[in-house]
Amino acid sequence: MNPVIRAENLSKRFKKVEALRGVSLEIPRGVVWALLGRNGAGKTTLIKILLGLLDPDDGKAEVLGYDCQRESLEIRRRVGYVPEQPGLYEWMRVDEIGQFCAAFYPAGYFTQYLQHINQLGLDPHKKIKELSKGMRAMVLLALAISHDPELLILDEPTSGLDVIVRRQFLESMVDRAAAEKTVFLASHQVHEVERVADIVGFLKEGQLILVDEVEKLKRETRRWLLIFENCQALDAFVNIIPSLPVEILEQKREGLELHIIERSTGETEHIRQAALSGLRSIDCFPCSLEEIFTAYMNQKPGPTISQQMEEVL
Incomplete structure (x- = not known):
């Protein structure tokens, strides 16, 4: 079976800083794959390259069989993405932002979104600006999975969340992997990743120094x-x-x-x-x-x- 993500020798430099140095990896289907690294290790840079939001200086990458540089729009249509810094329209209600995003996806997206926010305990009539950080994270998650993507990419998704919301968020990742979906999770919260990850990669100063199964x-x-x-x-x-x-x-x-x-x-x-x-x-x-x-x-x-x-x- 072809890997969901394949990267070969990815490198990226910002002036004098080497954000990524020869990163190569393959991520199979149906796992929670966690990328661990300190702040500034290059995790977000790698994610942006995979989503086609940033071009590498060297190397190449594919997501779901699509080239990250030439077919980035198709990748973003098919992938769910929860960024570290949420960008939500503050003046919209929870249900309105789902309706707005539905225009970019196939029929049935909004119906699924309403089901997800109900499962997550969100009030559809509340405005985004009235939500706590944890509730906003749940809105982002609902938006990211309502088209049932094969791959969900999360960048520091639990940062700043309270214990209950964090646990609920992470458990939903395990449920997706059990349904043969793939989760790519970038984080520096190691103790949280240990509970949910199948495979882990350690990224140090832009260099992937280890990839292995967590239990092994x-x-x-x-x-x-x-x-x-x-x-x-x-x-x-x-x-x-x-x-x-x-x-x-x-x-x-x-x-x-x-x-x-x-x-x-x-x-x-x-x-x-x-x-x-x-x-x-x-x-x-x-x-x-x-x-x-x-x-x-x-x-x-x-x-x-x-x-x-x-x-x-």
């Missing part, structure tokens, strides 16, 4: 706390760490304590086996996605590994 990533990553009897035993262990068949994501030393976040496949606990002497105690803990994300973000820059997407698919 969490299963293969562990946090260790080792407490040694003396400095000599700790130093000896630190010296052999580079030879272990594991990926060390983070390593911190505090007195006689050594904190390690490592990733490895299989069930073999290489850290435990290597630390046999001079230990006072050793403990192993599962890692949250937020801990894993932070560890990758704090690593020194390295080459892109977008090719991992082939393994995920």
Whole structure:
């Protein structure tokens, strides 16, 4: 099955700032695919390129089989999009803005929109200017999905929302994926993404440094706390760490304590086996996605590994 989104070697520069550096990815159908990165990492730039609102300096991209530069209008007709900064006509009522947008879509859009705002608990007769930020986000979501798009693109959709509205918003994304629709979610709220995402990509300073399934990533990553009897035993262990068949994501030393976040496949606990002497105690803990994300973000820059997407698919 062809990917819903395909990007090859996308690069974009704004004066001296490299917003994107050689980003390549493929997103399959029927998943919640989350792009995680700090503010300014290049998430919105990538989204604008995918929607044809911005041309890349290098590389190419396709959405739903359409070229993002040559067929951007067709992409925007078929995709649902919820931007970080909502642009809604303040003087319109909730039902009026749905009726206005219906002119751009096939018959049945407005009927579906009314059903969605009813499910979301929105008053159709309220003016947009009277709505809270959370209610406006729900209006945007209803507008974005009322033509039942194959792909929904969300840019920091839960920013500033209260806990109840945020949970309702995210759960609706899981429902769409269950219906074989695709959700592309860009965010820096890692703990929220962990609850809903199937696949995650880490974007750091415009570079895609990791793509993997969330459950696989969490299963293969562990946090260790080792407490040694003396400095000599700790130093000896630190010296052999580079030879272990594991990926060390983070390593911190505090007195006689050594904190390690490592990733490895299989069930073999290489850290435990290597630390046999001079230990006072050793403990192993599962890692949250937020801990894993932070560890990758704090690593020194390295080459892109977008090719991992082939393994995920």
